[in-house]
Amino acid sequence: MEGFAAVDFGFAREVLQRGIAALYLVAFVSTLNQFRPLLGERGLLPAPMLLDWVGTKKSRRRMLHPTVFLYLRYSDRRLLLLCAAGIVVAAALVVGIPQLGPPWVPMLCSIVLWLGYMSVVSIGQTFYSFGWEMLLLEAGFLAAFLGSADQPPPTVVIVLFWWLLFRVEFGAGMIKIRGGREWRDLTALNYHHETQPMPGPLSRQAHLLPRWFHRIEVVGNHFAQLVVPFFVFAPLLSIWIPGPVPQIIGAVAAAIMIATQVWLVATGNFAWLNWVTIVIAFSAIGMPGIGAVEATEKRAGPPQGGAEWPLWPGIPLYWLVITSAVGLLVVALSWPALRNLFARRQLMNASFNRWQIGNAYGAFGTVTKERVEIVVEGSVDDDGLLWREYEFKGKPGDVRRIPRQFAPYHLRLDWLMWFLPLGRSLDDWFTVFLLRLLEADAPTLALLRTDPFEGEPPRWVRAVSYRYRFATRAERREGAGVWVRTRQAVVLGPLGLR
Structure with a gap:
């Protein structure tokens, strides 16, 4: 210099x-x-x-x-x-x-x-x-x-x-x-x-x-x-x-x-x-x-x-x-x-002015010990007996699907889905998301990997929580998928349009 x-x-x-x-x-x-x-x-x-x-x-x-x-x-x-x-x-x-x-x-x-x-x-x-x-x-x-x-x-x-x-x-x-x-x-x-x-x-x-x-x-x-x-x-x-x-x-x-x-x-x-x-x-x-x-x-x-x-x-x-x-x-x-x-209560990812210059940064101050996923399902049955899953592009779904590399591209909906199980309640945007699925809204469906109903509106939708973990090497040798998951509970729904 x-x-x-x-x-x-x-x-x-x-x-x-x-x-x-x-x-x-x-x-x-x-x-x-x-x-x-x-x-x-x-x-x-x-x-x-x-x-x-x-x-x-x-x-x-x-x-x-x-x-x-x-x-x-x-x-x-x-x-x-x-x-x-x-x-x-x-x-x-x-x-x-x-x-x-x-x-x-x-x-x-x-x-x-x-x-x-x-x-x-x-x-x-x-x-x-x-x-x-x-x-x-x-x-x-x-x-x-x-x-x-x-x-x-x-x-x-x-x-x-x-x-x-x-x-x-x-x-x-x-x-x-x-x-x-x-x-x-x-x-x-x-x-x-x-x-x-x-x-x-x-x-x-x-x-x-x-x-x-x-x-x-x-x-x-x-x-x-x-x-x-x-x-x-x-x-x-x-x-x-x-x-x-x-x-x-x-x-x-x-x-x-x-x-x-x-x-x-x-x-x-x-x-x-x-x-x-x-x-x-x-x-x-x-x-x-x-x-x-x-x-x-x-x-x-x-x-x-x-x-x-x-x-x-x-x-x-x-x-x-x-x-x-x-x-x-x-x-x-x-x-x-x-x-x-150097503050005792350090802020993470904080902006101190309207122009977002001179910000504070940080990530993953704590690490989640278990992976809980919200899986969204739909049904065309009046009685809601047969349920099929909506697949997201980046978040785990099908246990046999190998996760893909998307970064630096940002899948915003998938990221927000990860935060849902960590909160005390489901966010307002998620309820609207389920409504769009009931309407078979094409722009919303374009954010997903698969639509199990191929553009047709379902009769019901619901959200179910699953515990996911990676399969061990022994489990994979025995025919397991990439993930092993355990169903926990229905956290929202079934919901339908009046």
Whole structure:
């Protein structure tokens, strides 16, 4: 690093800009496919009803994060246009077209993605209440100030990405240490691979690994989240320690965190949480030679206008002012998150301002010991004697079906179904969901893997709880499926239309 310019972090900038844009593309595609049946004009939790309640009252407006739908009345068509625009802009950034212009061009493109997706998240209610939503928003905001391809990235923005990575990893580590006892006695991963919200194709194999290996997993997790994050700031020591050592330390720290996130990707489906963390971790990997060529070119002479800035020749003054102001803004907004990291009652996935910058992160402070699934069944019999199951795309259903890999794509309905058995009562959206099944609503049925009645409305629907566990190797050899399940109780229904 040389003053304002992070000359060895050109490759990191490429990964950040293109990787974050790719995840925005996934997020907008997910929204395009799922928002309307979940939250649209006839959704399970209609966004127009929320916006009507907010109305023009300033006290209620402050409860929402900024959204264009406060000024342009929501419609499914406008939501579709917003998603289409987001997909086009994100694809352009992935290809690298805006980065060929001056730095304000990719800045405006990233700001469009940030504000557009925030407009969706703000009215997404429980279906958009996940920590990775605010993580993607904050990463997208920072990515707007990485600059264009003809100049090295600003040091202040690279350091802000380190600070974001630190909050994500260290915050998650502290949540676990302060959370369930299973993280302190090293037994958490005896259960996690089996009980996580949406298992992947390798989750069963991970669960069946020896218990001593699961203890090593937990120790490795604590090391990667509680110790390693401090070392991503090591490149700053190059101010006092010449040579490559500080940069190597930062790169090794990033590599360790990337490795742990890859393991989570391989053994589960956590939407884009792990993917965006991997992308952010590349901000700590400096590669001499990529960016150094740009540095040599920039030193060839002063910028147009004759003025030469002492921190970096060739960087426009307006860009220096903008990125410095962003640095001061993020530092100011991060103070509550810093205090939260060391607070006795640490908040998990909390936003402290309307713009979702400087957030607190964390996940899985406790681990569920048993997997209980709500299975939805329907019947066409007047007496409800024969019941058939609706299959979801990502959650366990048919015990012989191997879980699929969906991440970074986010199956929102499937995730919310996992939370149902953990609450004291079934959520309001679930009752509306059952109503849509009784109506054989095509957009709702499109969210499912299979409709046992092939588009015809059932006479009755009900919800039944089952205890699921992975089959042992011996059970599989004897012909069992991937899962073994035990019926518990009918928790709702039978319900029918009058």
